[in-house]
Amino acid sequence: MENITINIVNSIGDVFAVEAEDGQKVFELISKALRDHKNVVVSFQNVEMLTTAFLNTAIGQLYKDFNESDIKRHLKASDMSDSGKVALKRVVDTAKLYYKDPEAMQRSIDNILGD
Template identity: 45%
Template structure:
């Protein structure tokens, strides 16, 4: 078994457009399997031209529902990503951490914001 595996999003999706949640799910399935086996994973953004939060939520965000932050941080590395793609990914990751930390509390806090605006 390799010590480290590399997943090219371009190869998994078959296109430079990493935009559909269903495609993100395909990346997620591979990442989940690798992390469950304690493998180091490099996720390459090589050749990716367009990303959406919907794709990244499915591919990476939902990892936080089954793995803890330390585990993800130690096993998963990002490669070949542009700065604005990293910024989007960071936002997705922060959102996912908050979401899985306490989904009910998170939803309630936003509802209170809404009530204050009304």
């Protein structure tokens, strides 16, 4: 199986991985590679700032289209800071819950917000 590396800085043209729109570009690159049955390494080399908004869009929404075991087997992150790893784990855990049962997650959010 072919390997592909997606370098965040090269893909979005910025060292600040903060915007959901930039995350969408990365999501589309990862999705295409996974659909083409490639192993994907997402490199965070030289990323100076990383937000959960970016990670939710780039990585989190993969759980809508791909099953967890395929993502685990074919997607790796590299060159990530410790705080980036913590943020990514939080995003992945939330995405798995959300895409497993979106309605229940929305009800929970509504309850918390008092809607």
